[in-house]
Structures are given as structure tokens and as C-alpha cells.
Amino acid sequence: xxxxxxxxxxxxxxxxxxxxRFEQRSRASGLTRAQWQVLAYLSLHExxxxxxxxxxxxxxxxxxxxxxxxxxxxxxxxxRPDPADRRAWLLYLxxxxxxxxxxxxxxxxxxxxxxxxxxSPETQQRxxxxxxxxxxxxLAACTQPAVDxxxxxx
Numbered sequence: 001x002x003x004x005x006x007x008x009x010x011x012x013x014x015x016x017x018x019x020x021r022f023e024q025r026s027r028a029s030g031l032t033r034a035q036w037q038v039l040a041y042l043s044l045h046e047x048x049x050x051x052x053x054x055x056x057x058x059x060x061x062x063x064x065x066x067x068x069x070x071x072x073x074x075x076x077x078x079x080r081p082d083p084a085d086r087r088a089w090l091l092y093l094x095x096x097x098x099x100x101x102x103x104x105x106x107x108x109x110x111x112x113x114x115x116x117x118x119x120s121p122e123t124q125q126r127x128x129x130x131x132x133x134x135x136x137x138x139l140a141a142c143t144q145p146a147v148d149x150x151x152x153x154x
Contacts, residue, residue, distance in 0.1 A: 018115060025107040029100060034059070034067055035076075036104055042077065042093050043101050049082065050089045076100065 023033055031039075034057075041056055042048070048056075054064040068091070071077045076097040082088040093101075116124050 014115075018111060021114065022107055022111045025110060026104065029103060031100065032067075035071055038064070038067055038071060039076065039093070039097055039101060039104065042091055042097075046092050047090050050079070050091055053091060 019033060022036075026033075026036060029036075037057055038053070041053060045053070045056070050064065050068065051061050054061040057064065068077060068079065072079065074096075075094055078092050078094055079089040080092060082090050119127070
């Protein structure tokens with residue numbers, strides 16, 4: 001009996017292909033995927049500290065700083081000094097970024113429509129619920145030490 005595909009590999013491939021298809025749709029904007037990600041997170045968390053955004057996006061602060069420099073030069077974001085900490089910056093979207101968000105949301109929806117072709121709305125909802133539960137399980141597991149009890153006691 002042939003083995004079934006490993007779910008980790010399938011999930012990884014699906015995520016990679018979703019990103020690839022989104023990037024194909026978004027190439028004309030002139031923004032990188034990382035810049036799109038910054039815009040998306042900032043649209044939900046305006047006024048966030050630069051270091052906190054780096055944590056959310058899971059990139060090192062210096063990499064984010066370079067991205068923000070380019071985006072600031074293009075007029076998409078602005079850094080404002082934090083009144084409570086003069087060493088820190090708060091991040092905000094500028095009006096020029098708003099149309100890009102609409103393009104991004106449209107490209108995301110088209111990409112999801114392609115990915116979910118042939119799946120009923122109920123199946124899509126079940127899939128999202130299942131993946132959300134898996135994510136919650138893994139987030140909880142990641143707070144614990146990873147110990148292989150079989151090898152320790154075996």
C-alpha cells in the first residue's frame with residue numbers, strides 16, 4: 001500500500017504555492033512579498049512599535065528597518081517618535097498605501113478563490129476550523145520543552 005503524503009509537506013507546499021500565486025498577481029505593484037506583509041500587518045496594527053512588528057512578522061529588527069526605510073522613501077509608511085520612549089519608533093501607514101491595500105486584498109481574494117475551487121463553503125469553513133485547531137495545538141506545544149520520552153526512557 002503506497003504511503004499517503006505527509007501532512008507537514010502538503011501544508012508547506014500549499015503555503016508556498018499560495019505565496020507564489022499571490023506574488024505572481026502582485027508583481028506589477030513593484031512591492032516585494034515582505035513589503036506586502038508589512039503593509040498587511042500595519043493596516044491591522046497602526047501605531048505599533050517597530051520591534052513589535054518585527055516580532056509579529058518573525059524577522060530580525062535590522063531586516064525590518066531596511067524594509068521600512070525603502071517603504072518610507074516611497075511614501076507608504078511613516079515613523080513617528082514614541083512619546084514614552086525616545087529611542088523607539090511607532091509605525092503608521094500613509095494615505096498613498098491605502099490603494100495598495102485594496103489591490104493586495106483583491107489579489108488575496110482571487111488567489112484564495114483559485115485555491116478553494118471545487119470546495120463548498122462548508123468544506124472551506126471546516127478546513128479553516130481544523131487548521132486553526134492544529135495551529136492552537138502547536139502554539140500550546142511550543143510553550144513546552146520538546147522532549148522525546150521514548151529516547152530518554154527507552
